[in-house]
Amino acid sequence: MMIRWIRRFEGWFGAAGAVFIAIGLYYGLAASPPDSYQGEVVRIMYVHVPFASTSMTCYGVLTVASLWYLWKRDPLVDNLAHASAGIGVFFTAGALYTGSIWGKPTWNTWWTWDARLVSFTILLLILIGYLMLRTFIEDREREARYAAILAIVGAVDLPIVHFSVEWWRTLHQPLSVSQRGIAIAGVMLYPLIFMSIGFYLLLTYMIGVRTQMLYLKQLLEAKRGRLLGEVHS
Amino acid sequence: MNFFNVIRWLAWKDLLSEMRSRENISSMFFFALIVILIFSFSFSTDQQTARELMPGIMWVAFVFTGIIGLGKSFTAELQNDCLENLQMNPIPRGAIYLGKLASNLLFMLIVELILFPLFVIFFNLDVFEKIPLFVLILIAGTLGVSSVGTLFSAMTVQIRAREVMLPILLLPLIVPVMIGAVEATGGLLRGDPISLYRPWIELLIVFDVIFTIVSFWVFEFILDH
Numbered sequence: 001m002m003i004r005w006i007r008r009f010e011g012w013f014g015a016a017g018a019v020f021i022a023i024g025l026y027y028g029l030a031a032s033p034p035d036s037y038q039g040e041v042v043r044i045m046y047v048h049v050p051f052a053s054t055s056m057t058c059y060g061v062l063t064v065a066s067l068w069y070l071w072k073r074d075p076l077v078d079n080l081a082h083a084s085a086g087i088g089v090f091f092t093a094g095a096l097y098t099g100s101i102w103g104k105p106t107w108n109t110w111w112t113w114d115a116r117l118v119s120f121t122i123l124l125l126i127l128i129g130y131l132m133l134r135t136f137i138e139d140r141e142r143e144a145r146y147a148a149i150l151a152i153v154g155a156v157d158l159p160i161v162h163f164s165v166e167w168w169r170t171l172h173q174p175l176s177v178s179q180r181g182i183a184i185a186g187v188m189l190y191p192l193i194f195m196s197i198g199f200y201l202l203l204t205y206m207i208g209v210r211t212q213m214l215y216l217k218q219l220l221e222a223k224r225g226r227l228l229g230e231v232h233s
Numbered sequence: 234m235n236f237f238n239v240i241r242w243l244a245w246k247d248l249l250s251e252m253r254s255r256e257n258i259s260s261m262f263f264f265a266l267i268v269i270l271i272f273s274f275s276f277s278t279d280q281q282t283a284r285e286l287m288p289g290i291m292w293v294a295f296v297f298t299g300i301i302g303l304g305k306s307f308t309a310e311l312q313n314d315c316l317e318n319l320q321m322n323p324i325p326r327g328a329i330y331l332g333k334l335a336s337n338l339l340f341m342l343i344v345e346l347i348l349f350p351l352f353v354i355f356f357n358l359d360v361f362e363k364i365p366l367f368v369l370i371l372i373a374g375t376l377g378v379s380s381v382g383t384l385f386s387a388m389t390v391q392i393r394a395r396e397v398m399l400p401i402l403l404l405p406l407i408v409p410v411m412i413g414a415v416e417a418t419g420g421l422l423r424g425d426p427i428s429l430y431r432p433w434i435e436l437l438i439v440f441d442v443i444f445t446i447v448s449f450w451v452f453e454f455i456l457d458h
Contacts, residue, residue, distance in 0.1 A: 070454055118408070125405040132401060136393040146388050149451045150402060153381065156447050157406045164409040164436055168416065 002076055003215055010208035013201050020198030028191035044102045046191045050199035051095035058088030059123060063155040066148035076215060078144035083210035085130050092124045115166035122161050126154040239324045243332025257305055261344045265298040287356045288418035292411055296378055299341045300400050303382040306337050307390035320456045330383060330452035337379045345371055363421055373437035374414035380441060381406055384448040387455050413437045
């Protein structure tokens with residue numbers, strides 16, 4: 001069963017993630033040179049980029065799990081979806097937060113209406129709405145079903161949001177400063193690779209733990225309900 | 234009953250009960266009027282700036298009133314267990330969605346068409362030769378809001394805190410509609426050449442098609458036992 005597999009291997013993912021992130025931090029903070037153009041500020045990239053890619057992966061997991069749930073109605077898959085949405089809030093908020101800190105010295109603004117920023121904000125809003133929706137439904141099966149529907153509709157919406165905002169900006173005023181498309185030297189690539197792998201391992205670990213927690217909580221509730229039922233009858 | 238009859242009867246039923254009670258349209262209309270007035274007071278600017286802000290104000294008012302109407306669309310079905318009855322009937326789920334979508338779209342469009350002359354008066358617009366294109370933008374934008382909105386209205390009606398959850402879920406998703414509708418309306422009213430704002434109308438139509446199909450498909454999972 002899937003839950004056994006999670007219980008058995010999640011610790012390894014956590015430990016490996018810690019090792020990779022530690023190596024990545026050493027390379028990123030100490031061993032790599034400051035950028036010739038951006039200086040020391042560039043080091044925030046080593047957390048920002050992994051945050052951004054893991055948060056998109058989170059939404060991917062959420063979408064696939066939601067489709068799978070509507071198809072097979074497996075409660076554990078719903079727990080997986082629920083877990084990845086919760087963890088997704090953390091990573092998306094992290095991406096926006098670190099991006100904002102990076103934006104201040106390089107773009108000279110905390111915030112701009114760039115397509116990526118807007119679509120990440122919408123992503124965060126959808127994830128928070130998803131978690132809120134789940135708290136407002138008593139029936140467990142209906143909660144899972146409605147949440148899955150929201151996740152799927154959101155998944156269809158996000159690319160459209162991205163393209164429409166991109167279009168909106170290019171038709172209006174081109175971004176004054178754009179750092180995209182800079183080539184990365186090898187020395188700077190290593191910490192990025194280590195951090196990315198570390199973040200993905202951490203993500204797997206966190207989703208594993210959270211899925212297990214949600215699963216056990218439901219198991220506990222079901223058992224308690226059965227016990228109470230026996231007492232009352 | 235066949236598919237199209239279900240759609241027609243559902244929409245007709247909503248329309249009939251609206252004609253008798255006039256609850257929905259009148260509350261939507263006065264709410265929109267108040268939103269417009271509040272906006273006009275908070276941006277007390279000259280005529281020129283007001284005109285630039287106008288498309289945004291107009292669509293915010295339309296979307297907010299749409300949310301009022303959408304919220305009521307399925308709550309009306311809770312009385313006398315109508316929703317249960319709808320669910321138990323052996324009629325295609327998609328037809329229920331399309332019937333509700335039709336009535337929601339119609340209510341929103343009626344309110345918008347009543348409000349539009351007020352905009353013309355308040356903001357001094359000269360629009361008479363632009364009306365056909367404007368109506369197209371209006372329909373495309375409103376369909377975008379109500380296609381996703383009808384789905385979420387059916388979803389939030391059976392949960393706690395439904396008045397809060399509908400806008401929280403709906404508004405982030407219709408950002409493309411807002412951008413497209415505001416840009417297209419702005420371009421039209423400024424008198425830009427059509428090639429400048431046609432992409433926005435196309436965006437609206439693409440959004441409408443995609444979300445009507447997706448909502449039609451997932452609606453089956455909402456009314457499901």
